[in-house]
Amino acid sequence: xxxxxxxxxxxxxxxxxxxxxxxxxxxxxxxxxxxxxxxxxxxxxxxxxxxxxxxxxxxxxxxxxxxxxxxxxxxxxxxxxxxxxxxxxxxxxxxxxxxxxxxxxxxxxxxxxxxxxxxxxxxxxxxxxxxxxxxxxxxxxxxxxxxxxxxxxxxxxxxxxxxxxxxxxxxxxxxxxxxxxxxxxxxxxxxxxxxxxxxxxxxxxxxxxxxxxxxxxxxxxxxxxxxxxxxxxxxxxxxxxxxxxxxxxxxxxxxxxxxxxxxxxxxxxxxxxxxxxxxxxxxxxxxxxxxxxxxxxxxxxxxxxxxxxxxxxxxxxxxxxxxxxxxxxxxxxxxxxxxxxxxxxxxxxxxxxxxxxxxxxxxxxxxxxxxxxxxxxxxxxxxxxxxxxxxxxxxxxxxxxxxxxxxxxxxxxxxxxxxxxxxxxxxxxxxxxxxxxxxxxxxxxxxxxxxxxxxxxxxxxxxxxxxxxxxxxxxxxxxxxxxxxxxxxxxxxxxxxxxxxxxxxxxxxxxxxxxxxxxxxxxxxxxxxxxxxxxxxxxxxxxxxxxxxxxxxxxxxxxxxxxxxxxxxxxxxxxxxxxxxxxxxxxxxxxxxxxxxxxxxxxxxxxxxxxxxxxxxxxxxxxxxxxxxxxxxxxxxxxxxxxxxxxxxxxxxxxxxxxxxxxxxxxxxxxxxxxxxxxxxxxxxxxxxxxxxxxxxxx
Ligand SMILES: Nc1nc2c(c(=O)[nH]1)N[C@H]1C(S)=C(S)[C@@H](COP(=O)(O)OP(=O)(O)OC[C@H]3O[C@@H](n4cnc5c(=O)[nH]c(N)nc54)[C@H](O)[C@@H]3O)O[C@H]1N2
Ligand SMILES: Nc1nc2c(c(=O)[nH]1)N[C@H]1C(S)=C(S)[C@@H](COP(=O)(O)OP(=O)(O)OC[C@H]3O[C@@H](n4cnc5c(=O)[nH]c(N)nc54)[C@H](O)[C@@H]3O)O[C@H]1N2
Ligand code: SF4
Ligand SMILES: [Mo]
Numbered sequence: 001x002x003x004x005x006x007x008x009x010x011x012x013x014x015x016x017x018x019x020x021x022x023x024x025x026x027x028x029x030x031x032x033x034x035x036x037x038x039x040x041x042x043x044x045x046x047x048x049x050x051x052x053x054x055x056x057x058x059x060x061x062x063x064x065x066x067x068x069x070x071x072x073x074x075x076x077x078x079x080x081x082x083x084x085x086x087x088x089x090x091x092x093x094x095x096x097x098x099x100x101x102x103x104x105x106x107x108x109x110x111x112x113x114x115x116x117x118x119x120x121x122x123x124x125x126x127x128x129x130x131x132x133x134x135x136x137x138x139x140x141x142x143x144x145x146x147x148x149x150x151x152x153x154x155x156x157x158x159x160x161x162x163x164x165x166x167x168x169x170x171x172x173x174x175x176x177x178x179x180x181x182x183x184x185x186x187x188x189x190x191x192x193x194x195x196x197x198x199x200x201x202x203x204x205x206x207x208x209x210x211x212x213x214x215x216x217x218x219x220x221x222x223x224x225x226x227x228x229x230x231x232x233x234x235x236x237x238x239x240x241x242x243x244x245x246x247x248x249x250x251x252x253x254x255x256x257x258x259x260x261x262x263x264x265x266x267x268x269x270x271x272x273x274x275x276x277x278x279x280x281x282x283x284x285x286x287x288x289x290x291x292x293x294x295x296x297x298x299x300x301x302x303x304x305x306x307x308x309x310x311x312x313x314x315x316x317x318x319x320x321x322x323x324x325x326x327x328x329x330x331x332x333x334x335x336x337x338x339x340x341x342x343x344x345x346x347x348x349x350x351x352x353x354x355x356x357x358x359x360x361x362x363x364x365x366x367x368x369x370x371x372x373x374x375x376x377x378x379x380x381x382x383x384x385x386x387x388x389x390x391x392x393x394x395x396x397x398x399x400x401x402x403x404x405x406x407x408x409x410x411x412x413x414x415x416x417x418x419x420x421x422x423x424x425x426x427x428x429x430x431x432x433x434x435x436x437x438x439x440x441x442x443x444x445x446x447x448x449x450x451x452x453x454x455x456x457x458x459x460x461x462x463x464x465x466x467x468x469x470x471x472x473x474x475x476x477x478x479x480x481x482x483x484x485x486x487x488x489x490x491x492x493x494x495x496x497x498x499x500x501x502x503x504x505x506x507x508x509x510x511x512x513x514x515x516x517x518x519x520x521x522x523x524x525x526x527x528x529x530x531x532x533x534x535x536x537x538x539x540x541x542x543x544x545x546x547x548x549x550x551x552x553x554x555x556x557x558x559x560x561x562x563x564x565x566x567x568x569x570x571x572x573x574x575x576x577x578x579x580x581x582x583x584x585x586x587x588x589x590x591x592x593x594x595x596x597x598x599x600x601x602x603x604x605x606x607x608x609x610x611x612x613x614x615x616x617x618x619x620x621x622x623x624x625x626x627x628x629x630x631x632x633x634x635x636x637x638x639x640x641x642x643x644x645x646x647x648x649x650x651x652x653x654x655x656x657x658x659x660x661x662x663x664x665x666x667x668x669x670x671x672x673x674x675x676x677x678x679x680x681x682x683x684x685x686x687x688x689x690x691x692x693x694x695x696x697x698x699x
Pocket of ligand 1: 016017141175176177178179181182183203204205206208220221222223224225298299300301335336337585586587588589590591592593594657686687
């Protein structure tokens with residue numbers, strides 16, 4: 001008789017920014033493997049898990065994992081040893097750089113990487129490759145909110161307050177955030193707030209599961225949030241809800257805002273935003289009269305070519321009423337990816353050095369050069385944003401690319417153009433654990449560890465630094481991301497600066513590198529995280545508790561005040577018209593994650609939803625001769641795709657919605673526009689002009 005063998009893995013979900021903890025038990029009995037997944041208590045998720053977390057073991061243990069280095073020969077991927085892989089990279093990168101210069105090699109990262117790996121990726125680009133060209137997928141995620149936070153407050157931390165403030169707040173605005181599907185384990189914070197009497201306002205062109213919970217749903221036209229916030233500011237000012245003392249002591253710029261708002265007419269705002277005037281009045285009054293208020297924004301507001309401006313206008317509402325830095329009041333940009341927060345602090349960004357330092361500031365360069373053991377002059381200057389890197393790939397200014405933790409052919413806007421560029425690269429190295437559409441174009445694929453097999457810290461949406469420890473050995477020949485980077489650096493002759501045995505050693509260096517910066521991790525250690533179940537940054541010393549609530553007494557700008565700014569009404573750049581009559585907006589569904597590489601490899605999640613769809617209002621469908629549940633063609637100025645129709649009155653009549661989780665013929669980014677917001681370089685994923693027609697003419 002055989003006895004069953006059980007392996008217990010204590011881990012943390014690889015997907016969204018809540019970072020729920022869980023226990024996975026693998027049971028092998030008579031050759032049969034089975035798994036049970038249980039949530040584990042932790043502060044943010046309070047012991048909850050969503051359907052993605054419950055099934056996250058499936059892709060990680062899938063037999064489709066890449067488990068050895070693969071080189072493309074004659075159009076086929078064939079296995080090679082790590083030594084051969086490193087030798088090939090050294091040969092190709094050296095050849096590119098000798099012929100075209102250091103900047104001909106680019107590095108592209110992602111917000112799934114741990115703090116240790118994303119820190120090292122930045123160091124790898126600057127020290128091992130000496131290239132200015134590094135950026136990452138967070139450019140498409142948090143960049144607009146980051147720009148707004150840096151400008152208004154002087155710091156970019158997603159939530160200015162702990163999650164526990166939600167339950168004690170009197171009025172909560174959720175603008176362009178679909179918590180119920182995108183951070184599902186946080187939903188009870190909001191339903192509890194509602195049970196405690198909070199008034200909840202959701203701003204979204206669709207009646208989402210999040211909007212269903214609201215007291216008031218403002219079904220805004222895509223791209224019109226900044227104007228809507230102007231309308232709300234008008235109601236707040238006309239109602240006398242402003243906090244004069246706070247404005248005088250803690251802010252600058254209010255007079256400019258006031259002067260502009262006084263020129264506005266609420267009926268006109270109602271007209272251009274598509275939100276009835278009475279609803280704007282009701283929302284502004286509820287917000288204004290509440291004793292405490294929170295505003296959350298996510299990608300619906302931010303992934304626009306005015307993303308940072310729209311966010312600033314929501315921040316204007318909080319500042320005008322003095323509702324920040326106090327219990328139950330504050331601003332939250334709901335971070336997206338597992339390490340979307342930490343991944344944007346330690347040097348993956350084109351213009352950034354660790355600790356949120358600037359690569360253009362001589363003092364900052366000097367400090368980091370010293371930590372890295374190089375001369376400041378050896379540090380390259382600033383690079384360009386993620387999509388701008390794709391443009392440089394297209395023009396072949398960048399000829400080789402090291403890609404780690406992203407699938408840009410599916411996640412960048414104007415995807416046909418991006419794919420054309422990627423196909424031109426002389427040499428593409430992809431570090432991944434699964435075959436993404438982009439990995440298919442690689443010359444070399446290096447197998448990385450999944451979340452179950454790697455150790456490192458991630459910073460959740462609250463700014464709380466958590467430790468995820470390896471729960472099982474690496475699959476096959478896979479290594480950890482930071483090991484791969486260190487090994488490549490050694491192959492390039494830069495091993496001296498990349499001598500690490502463990503992730504903790506990298507974290508120890510990161511602590512010092514971030515010390516004194518805006519995102520100061522110096523006081524955080526692995527031991528502290530283990531004992532305290534996570535530590536908030538900023539945390540400048542070992543005896544500092546970490547800051548849960550920011551801005552209680554001062555803001556982080558040099559003058560210690562928050563900056564208000566008038567945001568003039570404006571419209572999305574790409575207009576609908578006779579050829580492209582509808583606004584397309586894009587986003588997510590509960591069961592899938594980003595470009596679907598991981599969740600579509602999970603049989604349970606794939607079965608829930610195996611193909612993409614377009615949400616279209618029944619009246620609009622009739623207008624364009626589209627029936628329910630049939631294949632339709634969508635096209636924009638940039639491309640076309642085919643998806644299945646889903647008729648629903650939950651969406652505005654002038655808008656259609658398609659999720660982003662599918663590639664190939666269902667890749668919605670073949671349609672989206674590459675117009676970028678000047679300040680943040682965020683593309684307008686959430687609005688472009690499209691046409692819809694049935695795939696087959698009806699008989
Ligand atoms: N299930 C699931 N969860 C996820 C992810 C996932 O892929 N799947 N991804 C994670 C990541 S990386 C991120 S960034 C977050 C994203 O989290 P969210 O930003 O909440 O998700 P989205 O669905 O992209 O967009 C949110 C809402 O914005 C609305 N919207 C569209 N256009 C507009 C507009 O012009 N104005 C307003 N006010 N709203 C608009 C959409 O209808 C949608 O309901 O989710 C994280 N969690
Ligand atoms: N139209 C439209 N486009 C969008 C958006 C939208 O709302 N609408 N949202 C944007 C947003 S917010 C985001 S965040 C981007 C995300 O878009 P992508 O950056 O393309 O994100 P993923 O699909 O997560 O791709 C991650 C890849 O990294 C691999 N991976 C996962 N974890 C690790 C790891 O630890 N190490 C390594 N080496 N690899 C790993 C996965 O297997 C996968 O192949 O998409 C953006 N694109
Ligand atoms: S996807 Fe997010 S909410 Fe769901 S289990 Fe994972 S971390 Fe938690
Ligand atoms: Mo994201």
